[in-house]
Amino acid sequence: xxxxxxxxxxxxxxxxxxxxxxxxxxxxxxxxxxxxxxxxxxxxxxxxxxxxxxxxxxxxxxxxxxxxxxxxxxxxxxxxxxxxxxxxxxxxxxxxxxxxxxxxxxxxxxxx
Amino acid sequence: xxxxxxxxxxxxxxxxxxxxxxxxxxxxxxxxxxxxxxxxxxxxxxxxxxxxxxxxxxxxxxxxxxxxxxxxxxxxxxxxxxxxxxxxxxxxxxxxxxxxxxxxxxxxxxxxxxxxxxx
Numbered sequence: 001x002x003x004x005x006x007x008x009x010x011x012x013x014x015x016x017x018x019x020x021x022x023x024x025x026x027x028x029x030x031x032x033x034x035x036x037x038x039x040x041x042x043x044x045x046x047x048x049x050x051x052x053x054x055x056x057x058x059x060x061x062x063x064x065x066x067x068x069x070x071x072x073x074x075x076x077x078x079x080x081x082x083x084x085x086x087x088x089x090x091x092x093x094x095x096x097x098x099x100x101x102x103x104x105x106x107x108x109x110x111x112x
Numbered sequence: 113x114x115x116x117x118x119x120x121x122x123x124x125x126x127x128x129x130x131x132x133x134x135x136x137x138x139x140x141x142x143x144x145x146x147x148x149x150x151x152x153x154x155x156x157x158x159x160x161x162x163x164x165x166x167x168x169x170x171x172x173x174x175x176x177x178x179x180x181x182x183x184x185x186x187x188x189x190x191x192x193x194x195x196x197x198x199x200x201x202x203x204x205x206x207x208x209x210x211x212x213x214x215x216x217x218x219x220x221x222x223x224x225x226x227x228x229x230x231x
Contacts, residue, residue: 034216034217036216036217036218038157038218040157044223045207045221045222045223045224046149046157046207046209046218046221047221048217048218048219048220048221051212051216051217051219052216052217057219087156089156089157091157091159091217091218093215093216098171098172098174099159099171099172099173099174100162100171101147101159101162101171102159103149103156103157103158103159104156105156106156106157
C-alpha cells in the first residue's frame with residue numbers, strides 16, 4: 001500500500017486540462033515542499049516533470065504545473081496532447097528517519 | 113549529459129543473491145545522493161534505497177531492510193545494490209536515479225534492469 005494516495009486513472013480530451021491529486025500526511029506532503037512528479041510512458045524510465053511542489057526542470061513544457069494545499073499536492077496538465085498519455089507518479093520526502101522517501105500508487109492518464 | 117546505466121539483472125532462484133550495478137557518467141558522481149527504485153510487472157514505482165553522496169548514510173524501504181545493501185564506489189562512478197535472500201516479490205525492474213542538487217527529488221533515471229526471482 002502506497003504512502004501517498006493518487007486516483008488510479010483519469011481521462012481527458014485533447015485541449016482540455018486535467019488535475020491529478022496526491023494525498024499524504026503530516027509526515028510527508030503537509031510537512032514540507034519536497035513533492036515531485038514523474039511521467040512514465042510504457043516501457044520507459046520515469047522522467048521528472050515537477051520538483052519542490054511547483055518547479056519545472058529545464059525542457060519541461062509549461063503545460064505542466066504543480067501546487068499544494070495542506071495534505072494534497074496536485075499536478076495540472078493544460079492543453080492535453082496525445083503524447084501526455086502516460087502514467088504519473090507523485091513522490092515526497094518524508095520525515096521518517098528510517099524511510100525518507102515515498103511514491104504514490106500512480107495515475108494512468110488516457111487522452112481520449 | 114547525465115547517463116545512468118544499470119546492469120546485473122537476471123533470473124535467480126528464491127533465496128539466492130544478486131548484485132546490481134549502476135554506471136554513472138556526465139556529472140560529478142561523488143557530489144550526489146543516489147537512489148534505487150523498483151517496479152514490479154504491471155505495478156507502480158516503489159522506492160527501495162538511498163545513499164548519501166559520500167556513502168555515510170543509507171536508508172532502506174521496510175520491504176528490503178536486512179536483505180538489501182546499497183553502496184557506492186566514487187572512484188569508479190558506480191552505484192551498487194546487493195540483494196540477498198531474494199523472494200518472488202523482489203521480481204521487478206530496478207532503476208537507479210540521481211538526486212538533484214538539494215536531494216529533494218530524483219532528477220535523472222536510468223533505463224532499468226530486470227530481476228526475476230523464480231524457481
